Amino acid sequence: MKAKIVKIISNQYTVVDENNQRHIAIAMGKLRLGDSPVVGDNVIVEERDSKMTIKKILPRKNYMVRPLIANVDQALIVMSAKDPEFSATLVDRLIFLIVNAKIKPLICITKMDLSDESINIYIEDYRSSGYHVILIDKDNTDHDLADILKDKITVLTGQSGVGKSTLLNKLNPEFNLKTQKISKALGRGKHTTRHCELHEVCGGLVGDTPGFSSLDFSEMSVEDLRESVLDFKDYADKCRFRNCLHQNEPGCKVKEAVLNKEVSSIRYNNYLDILKLIQERKEKY
Numbered sequence: 074m075k076a077k078i079v080k081i082i083s084n085q086y087t088v089v090d091e092n093n094q095r096h097i098a099i100a101m102g103k104l105r106l107g108d109s110p111v112v113g114d115n116v117i118v119e120e121r122d123s124k125m126t127i128k129k130i131l132p133r134k135n136y137m138v139r140p141l142i143a144n145v146d147q148a149l150i151v152m153s154a155k156d157p158e159f160s161a162t163l164v165d166r167l168i169f170l171i172v173n174a175k176i177k178p179l180i181c182i183t184k185m186d187l188s189d190e191s192i193n194i195y196i197e198d199y200r201s202s203g204y205h206v207i208l209i210d211k212d213n214t215d216h217d218l219a220d221i222l223k224d225k226i227t228v229l230t231g232q233s234g235v236g237k238s239t240l241l242n243k244l245n246p247e248f249n250l251k252t253q254k255i256s257k258a259l260g261r262g263k264h265t266t267r268h269c270e271l272h273e274v275c276g277g278l279v280g281d282t283p284g285f286s287s288l289d290f291s292e293m294s295v296e297d298l299r300e301s302v303l304d305f306k307d308y309a310d311k312c313r314f315r316n317c318l319h320q321n322e323p324g325c326k327v328k329e330a331v332l333n334k335e336v337s338s339i340r341y342n343n344y345l346d347i348l349k350l351i352q353e354r355k356e357k358y
């Protein structure tokens with residue numbers, strides 16, 4: 074029988090089967106020693122002597138380490154329009170990390186009720202670049218969001234104070250209650266990076282631990298970075314040099330597209346900053 078792991082506590086795995094039934098399963102010793110099962114894994118379970126056992130982990134489409142979770146479909150970048158101030162630099166860094174992890178980025182701008190007109194420049198910039206932007210204010214939760222979460226595994230990311238808990242709580246009032254209970258039981262701090270549970274929200278599964286909080290580019294190569302900027306996709310193949318980094322190379326179609334305002338100069342400049350960061354790191358070693 075096929076099932077999905079939604080929660081792990083030591084060697085107790087909570088799995089949900091294809092009929093949406095929950096079971097507690099244990100992993101076979103062989104599995105635990107090798108590639109251990111993580112939350113989000115699709116697995117084959119078998120009932121033996123009235124005990125549910127995980128026999129096999131099905132191939133993963135991706136794998137996140139912090140929090141530990143497999144098969145993430147999308148990451149919701151939560152950023153407030155104000156309080157804390159909106160930062161496109163931060164959003165873009167998150168986009169690059171998320172795409173690099175083979176996860177689809179979505180942008181969710183909260184506290185629209187506190188914002189002035191200036192936020193519209195960014196909303197338009199992301200939308201015209203092909204990113205999905207969801208807007209949230211004090212009273213409203215975009216109905217789009219319920220459809221977006223359905224049947225998917227979603228992780229949230231964003232600084233503290235932007236409204237992640239408020240948002241989840243609006244979508245599923247049980248969510249906060251449950252996550253607070255769990256953090257208390259586990260003593261948050263020690264386990265934050267390792268533990269993650271998937272909760273049902275709007276017919277989908279949402280991780281209770283924010284991801285990508287370290288903004289860590291130390292493992293990323295310049296080639297990885299170049300492939301992580303979705304804005305460049307239509308132009309990068311046409312550059313004169315196949316390994317063009319769109320920096321100062323002649324015949325660069327990405328740079329040309331930025332000058333023609335076909336590619337966002339905001340994203341391009343944020344890309345250049347990270348590119349330099351990676352290049353300088355390389356020179357040091």
Ligand SMILES: Nc1nc2c(ncn2[C@@H]2O[C@H](COP(=O)(O)OP(=O)(O)O)[C@@H](O)[C@H]2O)c(=O)[nH]1
Binds near residue numbers: 184211
């Ligand atoms: N005005 C306004 N305040 C909000 C909105 N969303 C969240 N907040 C407030 O922002 C603060 C931080 O929210 P919280 O959900 O705890 O942020 P988290 O740290 O990302 O989980 C709380 O005081 C919320 O009431 C919103 O859309 N509009």
Ligand SMILES: [Mg+2]
Binds near residue numbers: 237238239
């Ligand atoms: Mg919170």
Ligand SMILES: [Zn+2]
Binds near residue numbers: 309317318320322327
């Ligand atoms: Zn180029």
